[in-house]
């Protein structure tokens with residue numbers, strides 16, 4: 488493998504704030520790498536360290552084998568999180584301006600079309616909508632046909648159709664060999680685009696892997712979420728009756744079953760077994776208002792890792808990469824009503 492973006496043990500603090508605390512990652516040529524993590528985790532600081540707008544206190548960074556200050560600018564495209572190009576340029580003029588910065592550049596109209604702005608070419612930047620402005624900014628990074636593209640939250644504020652346009656663009660660039668580092672809060676985006684994902688929390692990269700590998704390592708099993716009315720089993724107001732029913736269900740069902748606030752979670756449920764699990768729940772006297780099968784995705788990884796890092800209580804949020812649902816019989820009540 489040929490790493491083209493490398494951060495090793497990078498630390499950066501601002502006054503009392505530790506933005507990066509020994510962050511490391513390595514991105515291979517042609518890879519799409521998504522950096523995810525909570526607000527304030529240090530993603531932008533790491534991106535800025537890699538692109539030379541922040542000097543690390545310690546550790547090392549390199550892009551295309553050089554320190555950021557020495558990277559050939561014609562080989563790098565950078566979209567900062569906050570980017571304020573001149574307002575009084577049309578979208579076409581803006582891209583033409585960025586094209587003029589390079590000895591060789593792509594046709595601005597082609598790039599405008601790639602980011603879906605061909606119909607707004609004559610509109611001043613200040614009159615573009617927020618999402619259109621972001622598209623124009625993404626376009627401005629493509630005029631030098633970069634080998635490495637660094638995109639800090641490229642799709643924030645962009646509508647679903649625009650996101651799809653940007654996603655396809657990134658997929659096409661990746662297929663043509665461009666190395667892409669992007670940050671995002673959109674787990675579906677990371678899952679769709681990234682060959683590998685790194686989760687950053689409190690300035691440290693906690694784990695790196697393909698979306699599937701991270702899900703395997705951290706997100707747990709496919710599960711059936713047994714939704715119950717507010718009068719159903721509730722951890723905040725446990726009732727003996729509900730506990731008894733749960734104990735019965737645990738005896739009957741081979742799967743691990745647990746309470747999670749206002750619903751139950753039955754683990755390791757194959758989609759083909761949903762019917763028999765529902766029968767077993769009914770036989771145990773467990774009522775429900777709905778059944779939801781979920782296949783954990785990156786969002787579950789995010790919560791598992793970020794919650795562990797911050798010491799937060801997991802709250803049973805389920806990532807819904809794949810989901811099937813059904814509604815059925817009445818809920819278990821504290822008084823034991825609602826048996827089927």
Ligand SMILES: Nc1ncnc2c1ncn2[C@@H]1O[C@H](COP(=O)(O)OP(=O)(O)OP(=O)(O)O)[C@@H](O)[C@H]1O
Pocket residue numbers: 501504505506524525526527528529530531532533568
């Ligand atoms: N220029 C700065 N001066 C002071 N503190 C800063 C500066 N830049 C970042 N920080 C602090 O460093 C920490 C990491 O910020 P950073 O912007 O890197 O996080 P992030 O993961 O990109 O967050 P977000 O998802 O909200 O964009 C935060 O606590 C932030 O307040």
